[in-house]
Amino acid sequence: MTDENGGIVVEGVARSFGSVQAVNDVDFKAPPGEVTALIGPNGSGKTTLLLILASLLAPDKGTVRVAGFDPVAQPGEVRRRMGWMPDTLGVWDSLTASEVLKTMGALYGLGEADRSSRAEDLLGTVNLTEYAKQPARVLSRGQQQRLSLARALIHDPEVLLLDEPASGLDPGSRVELRSLLRSLAAAGKTVVVSSHVLSELDEIADRAVFVSRGRSVKSQTLDEAGSQTRRYYVRAEPMSELATALQSYGVRFETRGDSRREEFLIQLGSTAEASWLLRTLVLGDVVITAFAPAGGALEETYMSLDTDRR
Numbered sequence: 620m621t622d623e624n625g626g627i628v629v630e631g632v633a634r635s636f637g638s639v640q641a642v643n644d645v646d647f648k649a650p651p652g653e654v655t656a657l658i659g660p661n662g663s664g665k666t667t668l669l670l671i672l673a674s675l676l677a678p679d680k681g682t683v684r685v686a687g688f689d690p691v692a693q694p695g696e697v698r699r700r701m702g703w704m705p706d707t708l709g710v711w712d713s714l715t716a717s718e719v720l721k722t723m724g725a726l727y728g729l730g731e732a733d734r735s736s737r738a739e740d741l742l743g744t745v746n747l748t749e750y751a752k753q754p755a756r757v758l759s760r761g762q763q764q765r766l767s768l769a770r771a772l773i774h775d776p777e778v779l780l781l782d783e784p785a786s787g788l789d790p791g792s793r794v795e796l797r798s799l800l801r802s803l804a805a806a807g808k809t810v811v812v813s814s815h816v817l818s819e820l821d822e823i824a825d826r827a828v829f830v831s832r833g834r835s836v837k838s839q840t841l842d843e844a845g846s847q848t849r850r851y852y853v854r855a856e857p858m859s860e861l862a863t864a865l866q867s868y869g870v871r872f873e874t875r876g877d878s879r880r881e882e883f884l885i886q887l888g889s890t891a892e893a894s895w896l897l898r899t900l901v902l903g904d905v906v907i908t909a910f911a912p913a914g915g916a917l918e919e920t921y922m923s924l925d926t927d928r929r
């Protein structure tokens with residue numbers, strides 16, 4: 620799926636604000652046709668990096684290519700091909716939701732008929748048709764997030780940069796966001812999503828780039844994340860029988876929880892190993908009441924990395 624001229628390529632990028640080194644040394648690739656997650660704790664440099672990709676901030680050093688163009692030297696080429704959803708929607712006070720989209724369409728050079736039909740379609744896509752004539756400023760936080768997403772899509776960009784797109788969305792809207800992003804990737808778009816809500820990224824992303832203190836510390840595909848060692852929690856009735864069984868199979872465990880809801884945490888190398896253990900326990904007459912991964916695949920990687928907040 621990689622395309623020499625498409626997607627995003629970032630090499631050795633750094634940017635500081637006075638004495639704060641917001642982005643220190645970041646390398647990553649986001650190929651077309653895939654959703655790439657940018658993951659890191661608060662203050663790790665995700666927004667700064669997205670602003671650089673969106674041509675809104677110049678890096679102090681390093682090279683960046685967005686859809687084959689350099690955001691510093693060719694910002695116009697980048698902006699034509701890139702849709703940007705910031706972490707909060709800045710709205711023009713007097714415009715309705717529909718006018719926000721049409722105005723943005725006009726700024727991107729769409730003709731009047733095109734921008735009206737595109738605005739109407741996109742309001743439908745993000746379930747805001749009934750709010751088309753409402754001033755954008757009165758929309759709820761989640762509705763504004765959806766309008767912001769529609770605004771990023773108005774010119775049918777080939778690259779999408781989304782900063783915390785799920786923040787403020789209710790569970791139903793999150794599911795819809797997930798399926799929209801998957802369908803954009805399936806249509807060949809390059810999608811980059813920043814977030815620290817890891818559970819939803821497992822379902823959205825094809826690959827992840829982990830950032831810590833302004834550095835890209837790891838990059839992995841979801842397949843790689845899913846096949847690594849993973850923690851599972853197990854509960855049984857009584858727990859003492861589970862303990863005896865695990866000891867007899869040589870499986871080490873940690874006890875978690877309290878006497879009301881005690882569970883064992885175990886580490887297994889693969890889903891095949893997890894299936895084997897579950898089957899063996901059940902066939903051995905241990906009454907298993909819960910057996911599940913302790914966290915998502917990306918969360919496992921995140922927890923294993925030396926990432927810290929600032």
Ligand SMILES: Nc1ncnc2c1ncn2[C@@H]1O[C@H](COP(=O)(O)OP(=O)(O)OP(=O)(O)O)[C@@H](O)[C@H]1O
Nearest residue numbers: 636639641659660661662663664665666667668929
């Ligand atoms: N304009 C600025 N002036 C000074 N410092 C800044 C500026 N923008 C960002 N920073 C600092 O750079 C670091 C990275 O910030 P950034 O917003 O990129 O992090 P983030 O990963 O997006 O965080 P979050 O997950 O909390 O949104 C932080 O320490 C922040 O305080």
